[in-house]
Amino acid sequence: MKLTELFESGKFVITSEVAPPKGTDLAEMLENAELLRSRVDAINITDQQSSVMRLGSLVASQQLKDRGIEPVFQATCRDRNRIALQSDLLSAWAVGIENVLCLTGDHVSLGDSLGAKPVFDLDSVSLLAATRGLNEGADMEGGELEGKTDLCLGAVVTPGADPVEPQLIKMGRKVDAGARFFQTQAVFDADAFARFMEEAKAFGVPVMAGIILLKSAGMARFMNANIAGVHVPQPLIDEMAATAKEDRPAKSVEIAARIMRKVKDICQGIHIMPLGWEKQVPAVLDGAGL
Amino acid sequence: MLVTKRKPIDEIAGFVSGESSVFLLGCDGCAAASGTGGESEILALEEELKGRGVEVVGRKVIDFLCQKALVRTGLRPFSQALAKADSIVVSTCGIGIQATATVAELPVHPACDTISLGGIRGEWQGEERCQECGQCFLEYTGGICPLTACAKQLVNGPCGGAKDGRCEVEPEVRRCAWEVIYERLKRQDRLDLLRSAPMQVKDHARMRPPEELRGTRRWAIDIATSEEVAR
Numbered sequence: 193m194k195l196t197e198l199f200e201s202g203k204f205v206i207t208s209e210v211a212p213p214k215g216t217d218l219a220e221m222l223e224n225a226e227l228l229r230s231r232v233d234a235i236n237i238t239d240q241q242s243s244v245m246r247l248g249s250l251v252a253s254q255q256l257k258d259r260g261i262e263p264v265f266q267a268t269c270r271d272r273n274r275i276a277l278q279s280d281l282l283s284a285w286a287v288g289i290e291n292v293l294c295l296t297g298d299h300v301s302l303g304d305s306l307g308a309k310p311v312f313d314l315d316s317v318s319l320l321a322a323t324r325g326l327n328e329g330a331d332m333e334g335g336e337l338e339g340k341t342d343l344c345l346g347a348v349v350t351p352g353a354d355p356v357e358p359q360l361i362k363m364g365r366k367v368d369a370g371a372r373f374f375q376t377q378a379v380f381d382a383d384a385f386a387r388f389m390e391e392a393k394a395f396g397v398p399v400m401a402g403i404i405l406l407k408s409a410g411m412a413r414f415m416n417a418n419i420a421g422v423h424v425p426q427p428l429i430d431e432m433a434a435t436a437k438e439d440r441p442a443k444s445v446e447i448a449a450r451i452m453r454k455v456k457d458i459c460q461g462i463h464i465m466p467l468g469w470e471k472q473v474p475a476v477l478d479g480a481g482l
Numbered sequence: 483m484l485v486t487k488r489k490p491i492d493e494i495a496g497f498v499s500g501e502s503s504v505f506l507l508g509c510d511g512c513a514a515a516s517g518t519g520g521e522s523e524i525l526a527l528e529e530e531l532k533g534r535g536v537e538v539v540g541r542k543v544i545d546f547l548c549q550k551a552l553v554r555t556g557l558r559p560f561s562q563a564l565a566k567a568d569s570i571v572v573s574t575c576g577i578g579i580q581a582t583a584t585v586a587e588l589p590v591h592p593a594c595d596t597i598s599l600g601g602i603r604g605e606w607q608g609e610e611r612c613q614e615c616g617q618c619f620l621e622y623t624g625g626i627c628p629l630t631a632c633a634k635q636l637v638n639g640p641c642g643g644a645k646d647g648r649c650e651v652e653p654e655v656r657r658c659a660w661e662v663i664y665e666r667l668k669r670q671d672r673l674d675l676l677r678s679a680p681m682q683v684k685d686h687a688r689m690r691p692p693e694e695l696r697g698t699r700r701w702a703i704d705i706a707t708s709e710e711v712a713r
Contacts, residue, residue: 296634296636296641296642298643298650299633299634299643299650299651301633301650301651301652302650302651310633310634312634312635312636313684313686314683315634315636315637315638315641316638316641317638317639317681318638318681318682318683321681332683348642349642350642353642353644354646355661355664357664357673358639358640358660358661358664358676359640359642361639361673361676361677362638362639362640364677365638365639365677365681368681369681377642418645419645420642420643420644420645420650421642421645
């Protein structure tokens with residue numbers, strides 16, 4: 193099922209994500225996916241996030257598909273040139289994957305393989321355009337395909353970037369290149385997100401607000417210092433800091449649900465990044481009335 | 483030494499369409515030796531642009547556009563002509579174009595592509611870097627090279643990785659190149675360029691050194707000098 197079909201039917205779309213293992217043991221990833229399956233429309237499979245070498249997103253996506261869980265195959269430009277990326281997209285379609293999220297990807301220097309070549313032959317915009325080309329039956333060189341893809345194209349945007357205008361300009365370029373839905377970087381400040389949506393709604397493409405479960409005040413401070421485009425407002429940090437350790441999961445759920453209630457009427461879906469707290473996701477959705 | 487190749491006049495004329503007048507700038511170093519930026523080439527470029535209805539309010543060939551101090555002093559006598567110009571068309575390597583874009587407040591347009599030499603260097607450069615990519619992007623990026631200034635070499639806008647204007651790679655020393663590009667274009671009231679620029683795709687085939695420059699240590703400037711000596 194393509195996410196675009198859900199948006200077109202008027203559904204408020206919920207996605208979450210799981211990460212493939214560093215190794216071959218898929219048990220934990222599949223368990224996490226099972227915790228989410230009854231409550232979400234699709235699950236993203238990250239592509240070696242933070243540039244840490246792991247099992248690939250393509251095969252992990254196929255594993256979910258085989259179990260009846262709708263995958264969103266994340267494809268980044270960090271590790272593969274245009275030949276490999278287009279090939280993986282053909283492979284994805286051939287094994288039944290219908291949704292792909294096209295990203296530039298983190299730089300190699302953030303990960304665990306510091307000497308690796310940062311490829312970035314394409315970027316998120318040209319990858320979207322290349323995928324749209326495959327949908328139309330031709331590769332980037334115009335070569336005709338024997339059997340084309342019909343992939344649903346997603347992209348990402350960072351609503352909390354400062355300045356946000358370059359992000360909005362690039363969002364427009366992604367729409368022009370074929371993006372049909374957006375998932376955002378984590379939203380903690382509902383008012384800032386509302387200001388972003390005032391501008392972004394002009395593109396007429398569904399936007400899913402990104403939600404990260406805050407595990408502690410320390411995590412919030414770490415993200416504020418280190419994660420691009422993420423800003424946890426001080427009152428939320430204070431709220432977490434004032435919560436006893438054993439009560440933190442409940443507080444985390446309450447905060448996430450509160451943010452989601454504030455933003456759900458101004459966007460078209462939610463993308464939850466549980467970062468290990470997959471168990472809490474059903475409670476978050478219950479709290480948000482979703 | 484950097485070797486340059488003049489862009490087709492149609493491409494250059496396209497860059498300046500919508501502008502009423504331009505100033506032409508050449509370089510008497512490598513670009514003159516490459517036959518792209520010397521006095522006679524700048525005169526020829528002026529004639530070609532005039533033939534397409536572009537008004538040229540002045541021209542100058544400076545020794546070593548890669549050196550910002552020389553660009554600054556070289557342009558100083560032309561402040562009146564520059565005040566009348568909408569932009570500067572720079573016929574030299576990627577470094578000279580960027581150095582001019584840094585020094586002059588006017589928008590710059592590249593008239594050349596810088597061809598790969600496969601690693602030979604020797605120019606008198608400052609912070610500007612040129613990758614000799616053979617498909618100069620400077621027209622669309624405010625005269626700041628996204629291949630050398632952006633850690634991911636992104637050519638269609640910023641990633642989401644910058645924090646407080648710093649790159650996710652070595653933030654202590656690197657600014658986000660696309661934020662610098664954004665700021666310069668905003669200052670020049672040219673942000674529409676970021677929205678309207680054609681989608682860019684890197685052509686790595688053009689980054690290979692061409693046959694006549696491959697496997698040789700001859701510099702075009704040396705060849706030019708030795709020919710002069712011979713005369």
